[in-house]
Amino acid sequence: MRSSNPVFSRRGFSRDNGHAGFNTAPQAGGAAVGTQGNPYAQGNPYAQQGGNPYAQNPYAQQDLQHGAPPQAPVSTGRMTMDDVVMRSAMTLGTVAVGAVLAWALLPVTSSSFGLAIGSALVAFVLAMVQSFKRKASPALILGYAAFEGVFLGVISEMYNSQWSGAPFQAVLGTMAVSGATLLVYRAGWIRVTARYARIGMAIAIAFVLVMAVNLLLVVFGVAEDGGLRSTGPLGVIVGIIAIVLGAFFLTLDFKQIEDGIAYGAPREEAWLAAFGLTMTLVWIYVEMLRLVAIFSSSD
Numbered sequence: 001m002r003s004s005n006p007v008f009s010r011r012g013f014s015r016d017n018g019h020a021g022f023n024t025a026p027q028a029g030g031a032a033v034g035t036q037g038n039p040y041a042q043g044n045p046y047a048q049q050g051g052n053p054y055a056q057n058p059y060a061q062q063d064l065q066h067g068a069p070p071q072a073p074v075s076t077g078r079m080t081m082d083d084v085v086m087r088s089a090m091t092l093g094t095v096a097v098g099a100v101l102a103w104a105l106l107p108v109t110s111s112s113f114g115l116a117i118g119s120a121l122v123a124f125v126l127a128m129v130q131s132f133k134r135k136a137s138p139a140l141i142l143g144y145a146a147f148e149g150v151f152l153g154v155i156s157e158m159y160n161s162q163w164s165g166a167p168f169q170a171v172l173g174t175m176a177v178s179g180a181t182l183l184v185y186r187a188g189w190i191r192v193t194a195r196y197a198r199i200g201m202a203i204a205i206a207f208v209l210v211m212a213v214n215l216l217l218v219v220f221g222v223a224e225d226g227g228l229r230s231t232g233p234l235g236v237i238v239g240i241i242a243i244v245l246g247a248f249f250l251t252l253d254f255k256q257i258e259d260g261i262a263y264g265a266p267r268e269e270a271w272l273a274a275f276g277l278t279m280t281l282v283w284i285y286v287e288m289l290r291l292v293a294i295f296s297s298s299d
Helices: 060-065 079-105 110-133 136-164 165-186 194-219 235-264 270-297
Strands: none
Touching: 079 136, 079 235, 079 270, 110 136, 110 270, 136 165, 136 270, 165 235, 165 270, 194 235, 235 270
């Protein structure tokens, strides 16, 4: 499955990483239906990897008849929720350590801002390299998390120096958005289907392109006061849209994790799940930080 964050080409549980992807659903006769590009088609995504792991399961067909994915067999080589939680804790913990160290050791100066931008660029490059790799690389993912943490630590300190308490409020806001999205997803109020993903991704790509153009206009002095990222009502609207898109990315991440566990994804795929969650939470935190600053400026 291919889930998406700010790095839209990030690889998930797909055929591109050496496993049969979620875009191949078997027909009754065993042939693949025309679901190329559909990451949410039904069927066992790992049926082509060393045989069908459910071939000996007498309840697999019964599960599929009821419209639910078969439960993954107990195997030390398969991803579990514990694996996802542990890898996510390691990745997010690395981000937090990097942020705390950057906040504590780097003063608020122009050189620190330059270091933050440099760290963000390195994190982006590492994320892109991981996105195009066939398999998860813990070193790349943790390296991305470390440099992302330095970036977040510096900008958080800068925001805090101007709007005291803004980073703490942004953390609370990120937790609130993430918790609410998880509750809504678990309650079944949001169904991650191919149509849902296509529409959401179209909006997300359009948003990123518009923000890229806006950045260029600001850099060249065409747009003043940040353009669409101003501190006025327009900036608030753009910030809210960005946070909603972050929640959308979270639903894709949750679906990726749920399907990976249900279909018996290899254990190393837990690193990809942690990678996706980290990128999404960083996205939401940064946008929440912007939004808190805008509201604090209007007080």
